[in-house]
Amino acid sequence: MVRPNIFQVVGFQNSGKTTVILKIIEELTKQGVRTVTLKHHGHGGKPSVISQKDSARHISAGAAASLVEGGGRLLLQAEDYSMELDDQIKILEPFQPDYILIEGHKQKNYPKLLILREKADLSLLEIVKNVKMILYWNEEIKTILGKQEGILLLPIHDKTSISKIADFLIKNR
Template sequence: MRIIQITGYKNSGKTNLSTKIIEMFTEIGLKVGSLKHHGHGGIPLGFSNTDSEKHRKAGAAIAGVEGEGVFQFSAPDLSLEQLIDFYAFMKIDVLIVEGFKDQPFPKLVLLSEKEDRHLLDRVKNVKAVVSSFTLEDAAAYPTFKRDETDAFLSWLKQDMIDNKSDYAWK
């Protein structure tokens, strides 16, 4: 399984770009998974006041519910690595991880404001930058403007083929 992490601050376009990447890899026949960090505080919608949440509070290590093709589970003690292992178990070819800024996976960094530039100094393993403004000092990374989606997707697909081991999980 290959992993690419999409990171940026709120409203930087992470979900929009993630969706385009998922569509691209799906169209070429890869099985794509996504894992999103809920960084807005609190429990994501769909878990509070549910029977599966009551099971979790009663001590279940993992509590899940399935219906109409949707499977949700809560597992308070699972690490990010264990969650990723779950996707690997499901035989995913490419996992898109959205958020989790401090994790070491190959990253695509989205910058929507010039004030966000410091994010490049904070995170590790940057593969490329997508920005709404011109970056004067980003020569260390392939850099794409937000409206260069086709060029960016073409670069990403080729980079993940050429440098497959850079993106490999375990």
């Protein structure tokens, strides 16, 4: 099995990560690129589940995990269990994607798109490594950044930015 390419989209909360990932998925799918996603739930607490479904009831009764399959859909839920990012990636590899797109996990060292919404977000440049592209919200950020060696700077409101991101991913797989 060929290992998929991995690309992260990172930024602070409400920077537009989910919207950007959705647009990247749509663009890559149009071009025949198979993607899977992995999202870090960084808002504190646990991700929401549909509590009335049998799988949630299995967990409530004490099951450590519940997997539901039907009609070509597969859902996995586990409780009181955390897993390293690399192990989560291994779970997704059997789906044979061309790309695993990761939303979040700022400290990991996979190639990244960094979204900078406001001037204060520039502090992420000290934390985040392996940045290949920066999507910025305003010209002030672009001016402060100047030229970044080896990093593509793209405005978030430019309709061509998503296709440029997709083109980059396709060329670098």
